Amino acid sequence: MSDTANTRPTLAAVAARAGVSASTASLVFSGRGPVADATRARVLEAAAELDFAGPDPTARSLRRGRTGxxxxxxxxxxxxxxxxxxxxxxxxxxxxxxxxxxxxxxxxxxxxxxxxxxxxxxxxxxxxxxxxxxxxxxxxxxxxxxxxxxxxxxxxxxxxxxxxxDNAEAARHGAELLRELGHERVALVTLPLDVDRTRGALTPEREAAATAFTASERIRGARAVFPDAGGVSAGGSTVGEGYAAGQALLQVPDAERPTAVIAQSDLLAAGVIRAAEELGIAVPDDLSVLGFDGIRLDGITSHALTTLVQPxxxxxxxxxxxxxxxxxxxxxxxxxxxxxxxxxxxxxxxxxxxxxxx
Amino acid sequence: MSDTANTRPTLAAVAARAGVSASTASLVFSGRGPVADATRARVLEAAAELDFAGPDPTARSLRRGRTGxxxxxxxxxxxxxxxxxxxxxxxxxxxxxxxxxxxxxxxxxxxxxxxxxxxxxxxxxxxxxxxxxxxxxxxxxxxxxxxxxxxxxxxxxxxxxxxxxDNAEAARHGAELLRELGHERVALVTLPLDVDRTRGALTPEREAAATAFTASERIRGARAVFPDAGGVSAGGSTVGEGYAAGQALLQVPDAERPTAVIAQSDLLAAGVIRAAEELGIAVPDDLSVLGFDGIRLDGITSHALTTLVQPxxxxxxxxxxxxxxxxxxxxxxxxxxxxxxxxxxxxxxxxxxxxxxx
DNA sequence: CGACGGTGTCGAATCGATTCGATCGAAACG
DNA sequence: CGTTTCGATCGAATCGATTCGACACCGTCG
Missing domain, CATH: 3.40.50.2300 (Response regulator)
Incomplete structure (x- = not known):
């Protein structure tokens, strides 16, 4: 075996061994041209002998102009x-x-x-x-x-x-439902506003500086119905973040407490619900919670979440x-x-x- | 602009425009060789004029033998x-x-x-x-x-x-804890046994046919302590699957009901706990539940899970x-x-x- | 029997870069 | 002032395939 150590065999090597030209060998592997059965067999046999895995993806990509x-x-x-x-x-x-x-x-x-x-x-x-x-x-x-x-x-x-x-439109639609039911004190729990994902109360400054498109759009939709709604931005779309946000929003005197929370994701909503339950606030009797996404919440919450289902x-x-x-x-x-x-x-x-x- | 329509400019084109050879232009982009500042500037300018994004990744990969x-x-x-x-x-x-x-x-x-x-x-x-x-x-x-x-x-x-x-060893370790506490009727809730992910009771046949390495190893470890432990295999590592498995295992006459469940993941364990709670079975008083993984369960369960924490x-x-x-x-x-x-x-x-x- | 069509194979060009060795000029050195 | 050295640049070979056009061969049809 004076064969090259452990370096990858090339199509040319296979072709040489099979006694055909490189072009023909290429035809065998790409299946593009007509190849005689006998030739094909010979090439494949040579490939097997050399433990050839098929044409080099990089070279093929270069030539074809596609990487897959x-x-x-x-x-x-x-x-x-x-x-x-x-x-x-x-x-x-x-x-x-x-x-x-x-x-x-x-x-x-x-x-x-x-x-x-x-x-x-x-x-x-x-x-x-x-x-x-x-x-x-x-x-x-x-x-x-x-x-x-x-x-x-x-x-x-x-x-x-x-x-x-239709983020804004959907959020507006959800907010309208709440207004029709009579809600006036509504708080938002939003997705992270930017790549920093800092959790914190919504302020006009922070909202203006927000770079996250989805969060901004959904805020916009909600504000079309509740122009003054405040709230907090979460540090991620998780139950834990929703729970923290819920605590921040709900641990206030009853008179100030929102009667509804518009969460920008179902996980956030689930967290808010959990926070509410721990504080003895009944959902939906004392607090309405609206989610967004429509994901399965098996095992995360037993409530049937009212939510905006996205495809x-x-x-x-x-x-x-x-x-x-x-x-x-x-x-x-x-x-x-x-x-x-x-x-x-x-x-x-x-x-x-x-x-x-x- | 008789420039080539919208096709990607090549390094050669940039080099030509800058009045240098392709090799020199390459040096500029790869930063490997010494290039006079003036030359470098000229090349970069030419690149900017042609809207050249840098050397073609495919060609570079072919030559370098690395794709990144x-x-x-x-x-x-x-x-x-x-x-x-x-x-x-x-x-x-x-x-x-x-x-x-x-x-x-x-x-x-x-x-x-x-x-x-x-x-x-x-x-x-x-x-x-x-x-x-x-x-x-x-x-x-x-x-x-x-x-x-x-x-x-x-x-x-x-x-x-x-x-x-150390899947088997860790599972054995967990099982030993249960035995030391006095448990005898122990059931397993395993990860899927194969790519089909069929949920179902553990049988010798199914276990023998299992192809999933992790699940098999953890079963092996548990059986080292409880050789006769039965159980069910889940269809995935989710709370929902754990819940289903829990129901299957716990909705039986009290005398047959296991006193402990060894779940092969924390999510499965959380599902089992939820099933137990719904059936009025107290954890850990009536039922011990052991997890595996050590993931954060914020918002999924309020129990502090006893589990095998993997890094x-x-x-x-x-x-x-x-x-x-x-x-x-x-x-x-x-x-x-x-x-x-x-x-x-x-x-x-x-x-x-x-x-x-x- | 010659033209024709089809099949199977091959050679050469090509994809777009990188890299090695050679070259050339200028600066540094003795 | 000749030589060495170093920095900058270039030409050519190379990476490993694909593809196009050419060509040889064979059977068929007129």
Missing amino acids: VIGVVTEDSLGDAFRDPINLALLDGLGDELADEGYGLLVLPWAPGSSVDLAAAPMDAAILLGCSADLAHSVEVLQQRRIPLVAIEAPELPGVVPIDL AVEKGRAAGRAVRAALAGDTPDAVTLTSELRRGATVAAPPPPGGQSL | VIGVVTEDSLGDAFRDPINLALLDGLGDELADEGYGLLVLPWAPGSSVDLAAAPMDAAILLGCSADLAHSVEVLQQRRIPLVAIEAPELPGVVPIDL AVEKGRAAGRAVRAALAGDTPDAVTLTSELRRGATVAAPPPPGGQSL
């Missing part, structure tokens, strides 16, 4: 990005449309100053996920690459296909389809998906003024 | 793989070691018959995650590629660097380090991490025989 990789750019850490059930559902949808077509998903946690180089990552297209206003930064370098860009719930940007949700899986599918269309040379349409109010059992009329529950 | 991409192969669907908090923690650890070094993570949901082609995905190394015995399949094709392979909690395979957890983030870091070492030409050592028993408040002595709780 779709980038998923997120501004969160790897773990955080997937800690949100909505993103997981989205991933499921993406998988339906992309992984099943043989595409791989390259996850790129990008933050200003991160060492991830969006210019150097091999990919055929990119999906911008959970992105904030800093998006513009990353979009610039990605656009230079002339690859299709799809953004999930992001501010409009030229050349980027938006996959949107999260479909969002992923739409993004996947948009990517595929763009890659096929078409110009994908912008998509706006709509959320639907689901009446659960956590929203009711406010308690009579001055009245005590029980 | 690490594959993460899982046998679950995209969403499912990340629905497990343990995997998320692992991802955090991986991110620490890899994303921070500029590597991207290419997620490849691979199942027999899937359209994802492990032979064609561009990557420098692969991490096998949550893999079963079907692993051998994927390992074969990956090994032909001569790339470093790291497997998380998988059966030993030649040429694959194992990052392991999940460290697992990811170890995997990341192993990959980096292998890529640097070293031979990474196998790693076995150890779990630690955390005494919470969900395990106690069994109720006196025949006794009724309050």
